[in-house]
Amino acid sequence: MQNEKRRIFSGIMPSGNLHLGNYLGALKNWVALQDDYENYYCIVDLHALTVPQDPKVLRVKIRELAAIYLACGIDPEKSVVFRQSRVSGHAELAWLLNCVAKVGELSRMTQFKDKASKGGTDSASVGLYDYPVLQAADVLLYNAHLVPVGEDQRQHLELMRTLARRFNGLYGETFVVPDIFVPEAGARVMALDEPTTKMSKSSPTPASYIALLDDPDVVRRKIRRAKTDSRSEVKASPDKPAIANLLGIYAAMTGRKVAEIEAEYEGRGYGDLKKDLAEVVVEGLAPIRERALALLDDPAELDALLDRGAAKAREVADTTLHDARAKLGLD
Numbered sequence: 001m002q003n004e005k006r007r008i009f010s011g012i013m014p015s016g017n018l019h020l021g022n023y024l025g026a027l028k029n030w031v032a033l034q035d036d037y038e039n040y041y042c043i044v045d046l047h048a049l050t051v052p053q054d055p056k057v058l059r060v061k062i063r064e065l066a067a068i069y070l071a072c073g074i075d076p077e078k079s080v081v082f083r084q085s086r087v088s089g090h091a092e093l094a095w096l097l098n099c100v101a102k103v104g105e106l107s108r109m110t111q112f113k114d115k116a117s118k119g120g121t122d123s124a125s126v127g128l129y130d131y132p133v134l135q136a137a138d139v140l141l142y143n144a145h146l147v148p149v150g151e152d153q154r155q156h157l158e159l160m161r162t163l164a165r166r167f168n169g170l171y172g173e174t175f176v177v178p179d180i181f182v183p184e185a186g187a188r189v190m191a192l193d194e195p196t197t198k199m200s201k202s203s204p205t206p207a208s209y210i211a212l213l214d215d216p217d218v219v220r221r222k223i224r225r226a227k228t229d230s231r232s233e234v235k236a237s238p239d240k241p242a243i244a245n246l247l248g249i250y251a252a253m254t255g256r257k258v259a260e261i262e263a264e265y266e267g268r269g270y271g272d273l274k275k276d277l278a279e280v281v282v283e284g285l286a287p288i289r290e291r292a293l294a295l296l297d298d299p300a301e302l303d304a305l306l307d308r309g310a311a312k313a314r315e316v317a318d319t320t321l322h323d324a325r326a327k328l329g330l331d
């Protein structure tokens with residue numbers, strides 16, 4: 001028991017185009033943490049259904065996400081890679097947790113308010129409202145200790161901790177209360193065309209994000225055309241969100257400090273920074289793109305890998321679910 005590693009759980013939705021924000025906020029850190037933990041990296045396909053999806057596109061996106069996980073460096077020997085919908089315990093535990101979560105808590109979730117406000121709250125799906133409870137079930141089902149995510153997930157993870165504590169308080173010690181891991185650099189990558197909004201998979205404007213599968217020339221063009229602030233000094237400050245974002249991406253990609261990069265560009269303009277940043281990003285992403293495209297040539301192997309992952313995940317999930325059911329008097 002003493003030698004058992006602590007567990008990590010995290011996941012990404014197979015919707016839209018995976019982008020630089022997903023890489024810097026999540027995937028890059030998953031890979032870095034992989035050796036020190038027992039890892040569960042999930043393709044959260046049930047979460048993707050909270051907004052309408054085309055089934056044909058969803059199937060393609062699920063495989064693409066599996067290929068990107070591996071291409072970024074997730075090693076199936078060290079990490080369990082699987083689909084959420086293949087482990088039915090996620091949906092079942094979400095129901096059990098629904099019965100301890102409160103309407104007021106879910107109503108306060110900013111991501112729900114933002115997404116629902118676009119089409120009107122009354123016509124948002126109940127799934128979208130309940131999204132954070134399913135997310136809590138994902139993590140608690142594996143009794144994970146650590147959840148590496150980008151900054152935008154903080155509120156959902158606070159709710160998850162609240163639900164774990166509440167369940168434990170009401171029914172007896174059942175779930176580990178997980179810690180949140182948000183990286184120092186790259187936790188909130190902003191849109192290239194509008195640096196006051198988050199870079200987003202669901203954006204209808206491809207110029208706003210760098211997709212992990214973008215061709216290198218497309219990456220160069222998008223960075224060249226990224227919005228800039230009025231004065232041309234290369235310095236990150238709250239009144240210069242565009243340059244702060246570019247410097248933040250540079251720092252997260254290279255592991256260098258923003259101040260160090262600012263010093264290097266003293267007396268030089270945005271043009272120089274953008275040119276160098278484009279090469280830094282291309283150098284980082286090109287191998288990922290190539291590996292992912294090669295893996296996508298063998299979809300049967302990707303499917304088999306996901307099936308093996310689901311079988312391993314089920315073993316852990318079943319134990320926790322059994323315990324939660326027993327605590328509730330359902331055994």
Ligand code: TYM
Binds near residue numbers: 020
């Ligand atoms: P998703 O698919 O929207 O995002 C996946 C991960 O990418 C991070 N991220 C960003 N990081 C930095 N800058 C950005 N612009 C940016 N955009 C996205 C997100 O923080 C996330 O880490 N709800 C989750 C999916 C999920 C989950 C879970 C995560 C479902 N169950 C359990 C952890 C544990 C989400 O936002 O996915």
